Amino acid sequence: MWVTRSPSPLKESALSPTRLSSVASAPNSPSTDRNSASAVRVRFCPSPTGNPHVGLIRTALFNWAFARHHGGTLVFRIEDTDASRDSEESYEQLLDSLRWLGLDWDEGPEVGGPHAPYRQSERMDLYRDVAERLQEAGHAYRCYCTAEELEARREAARAAGKPSGYDGKCRDLGAEQRAAYEAEGRAAIVRFRMPDEPITFDDLVRGELTFSPENVPDFGIVRANGAPLYTLVNPVDDALMEITHVLRGEDLLSSTPRQIALYRALAELGVGNGSTPLFGHLPYVMGEGNKKLSKRDPQASLNLYRERGFLPAGLLNYLSLLGWSLAEDRDIFTMDEMVSAFEITAVNANPARFDLKKCEAINATHLRELSVEDFVEACRPWLRAPHAPWKPESFDEAAFVELAPLAQTRLTVLSDITQNVDFLFLDEPVSDEASWKKAMKPGAADLLRTARSGLAEAAWDAESLKNAVLAAGEQHGMKLGKAQAPVRVAVTGRTVGLPLFESLEVLGRESSLARIDAALARLEQQD
Numbered sequence: 001m002w003v004t005r006s007p008s009p010l011k012e013s014a015l016s017p018t019r020l021s022s023v024a025s026a027p028n029s030p031s032t033d034r035n036s037a038s039a040v041r042v043r044f045c046p047s048p049t050g051n052p053h054v055g056l057i058r059t060a061l062f063n064w065a066f067a068r069h070h071g072g073t074l075v076f077r078i079e080d081t082d083a084s085r086d087s088e089e090s091y092e093q094l095l096d097s098l099r100w101l102g103l104d105w106d107e108g109p110e111v112g113g114p115h116a117p118y119r120q121s122e123r124m125d126l127y128r129d130v131a132e133r134l135q136e137a138g139h140a141y142r143c144y145c146t147a148e149e150l151e152a153r154r155e156a157a158r159a160a161g162k163p164s165g166y167d168g169k170c171r172d173l174g175a176e177q178r179a180a181y182e183a184e185g186r187a188a189i190v191r192f193r194m195p196d197e198p199i200t201f202d203d204l205v206r207g208e209l210t211f212s213p214e215n216v217p218d219f220g221i222v223r224a225n226g227a228p229l230y231t232l233v234n235p236v237d238d239a240l241m242e243i244t245h246v247l248r249g250e251d252l253l254s255s256t257p258r259q260i261a262l263y264r265a266l267a268e269l270g271v272g273n274g275s276t277p278l279f280g281h282l283p284y285v286m287g288e289g290n291k292k293l294s295k296r297d298p299q300a301s302l303n304l305y306r307e308r309g310f311l312p313a314g315l316l317n318y319l320s321l322l323g324w325s326l327a328e329d330r331d332i333f334t335m336d337e338m339v340s341a342f343e344i345t346a347v348n349a350n351p352a353r354f355d356l357k358k359c360e361a362i363n364a365t366h367l368r369e370l371s372v373e374d375f376v377e378a379c380r381p382w383l384r385a386p387h388a389p390w391k392p393e394s395f396d397e398a399a400f401v402e403l404a405p406l407a408q409t410r411l412t413v414l415s416d417i418t419q420n421v422d423f424l425f426l427d428e429p430v431s432d433e434a435s436w437k438k439a440m441k442p443g444a445a446d447l448l449r450t451a452r453s454g455l456a457e458a459a460w461d462a463e464s465l466k467n468a469v470l471a472a473g474e475q476h477g478m479k480l481g482k483a484q485a486p487v488r489v490a491v492t493g494r495t496v497g498l499p500l501f502e503s504l505e506v507l508g509r510e511s512s513l514a515r516i517d518a519a520l521a522r523l524e525q526q527d
Helices: 018-027 055-071 088-101 124-136 148-157 173-183 230-240 252-271 304-308 314-321 335-342 354-369 372-383 395-407 414-425 433-439 444-457 462-475 480-492 500-507 509-526
Strands: 001-006 040-046 073-076 140-143 189-191 199-203 207-210 218-224 245-249 278-282
Touching: 040 055, 040 245, 055 088, 055 245, 055 278, 055 304, 055 314, 055 335, 088 314, 088 462, 124 140, 124 189, 124 218, 124 230, 124 252, 148 199, 173 314, 189 252, 199 230, 199 252, 199 278, 218 230, 218 335, 218 462, 230 252, 245 252, 252 278, 304 414, 314 335, 335 354, 372 395, 395 414, 414 500, 433 480, 444 462, 444 480, 444 500, 444 509, 462 480, 462 500, 480 509
Parallel strands: 040 073, 245 278
Antiparallel strands: 001 207, 140 189, 189 218, 199 207
C-alpha cells in the first residue's frame, strides 16, 4: 500500500530549519511555516470506549513529552461521535487516568481553551457545515451505492487481481442520475474525492513515504444518517485547532494520505490556518507471541497497573521505552529527564514488545528511590479497607513506619505491602498449607521448642533474636537459613517476607512467643 522511498535523513529536532526545509520541498508533502518551538501544538484524541489501554497511554505520553520539550501546547480532545460505543464512564476514566499519571493538558475538558468545545459530540453542527462546503466546492460527493453492490464489485476486483477499494462509480453522477437514485429511496453517504496522483510525505519516525492513488480510493466522511465520520472530524478539528504535529499509532498510517488530501481541501475553503501538520507514526506495542497488544490482553489495561500499585513514574518510565530510549545503557529516569531529551525523530519505527517483568522491575526501582516518608504515604491506600485484611483499629502506625524501610527494598508494586506486614496487625498469621508443609518438616517441633526457649531469654532486639535462633539451629545441626524457616512461618505465616528478626522485634515478645506456642500445638495435633 505504501513504499518507503528513503529513511529519514536526519535525527535532529523536527523543528530544525534543515528538517523544515526538507519537508516543505518534498513533492506533495505537508508544508509548514512554524519556525519556533513555542508554535508546537499536538493533540491527544482518544475515544471514550472501555478501559484505557497502555498503548493509548504511550501515545499520550509521547505527545505530552514532545509538547513539554518544545514548550508547546498539548490539546486533549475527546473523539465521542459514536454514541453506540462511547460512554460517560469511560470518559471520566480517561480524565482520571491522565490526572493520576500526571499527564496534564493545556487545552481540553476541565481546562477550556480558545477552540472549545473539545468533545466532538458537541461540535456536530460545525462538521455538517464543513461537509456541505466540501460538496459545494467539488471536493466531496454523494454516493448512492448499496452495501451489496459495493461488495459485489469488490469481489470482482479481487478476482481480477485489482485493488478492491471503492471504484468511483458515483464520482461524476449527473443531476438526473442522482434524482433517479433518490426517487428509488436510496440512502447516500458523502465521499471525499481523492486526487489522482501519488501523495508523499516525510514521516518523522519512518522517513519519506509514498501512497499511490489506486491504493487510496475515495472514502466516506459522512454516514447515510448524516453522522460525520472520524475521517472528517479529526482533520477538521486539527485544522481549526492549528495542530502542528500529529503523533499517533502505526495502525492509523493508512489513513494519513486521506487526511493530507483533506487538509488541502480545507485550506482552499479557508478552514483553519492553511497549514498541514507533520506526521509521526509510533510503533506497534506487541504482546505475547509477537501479536499486537489488544484491549483483550490482560496486561493491556491501565487499570490493572493502578490496582496493583504501580507508581505513575515507574509505569511512565517503562512505557517511554516502548519505542524510545534516553540512552542505550540507561533504562531508569524521571519524567523531567525524558522531557529534556525527548525528540519524536529519535523514536524507533520497529515494533516494541511489552515485557511485564521489565515493567515491574522498573517500577520496583522507582519505589526504592522514594524517600521513606513518600513511600509510607504511597502505601496508605493498601493499608485500609478493602485491601487490608485486618480491623482498622488493629493498625499500628508506629509499627508500620518502623518496618517500612525494610519493606521498601523488597516490594515490586505497592499492593505487595499488605501481605508483607499483615502479620503485625492480625490476631494470628495467615498461613497457607503449602508454606506450612514446606517449613514444618520432621524435626521442626524440636527446633521451635529450642528456639522459643532461647528467644524467651534474649534481649528483644534483632541481633539478640538472630543469635538465639542461630544457637537453636546449631544445637539441631541446622544452618541459620533452615533454622529460621519454622520460626518465620510460625510467626508471619509465610516462608518469605521481611527480615525475620527485625519483624520479631517490632511484633514484640509476647505476640511472637504466643505464635510459636500456637504452631507447636498444631504440630502436636498432627503427630
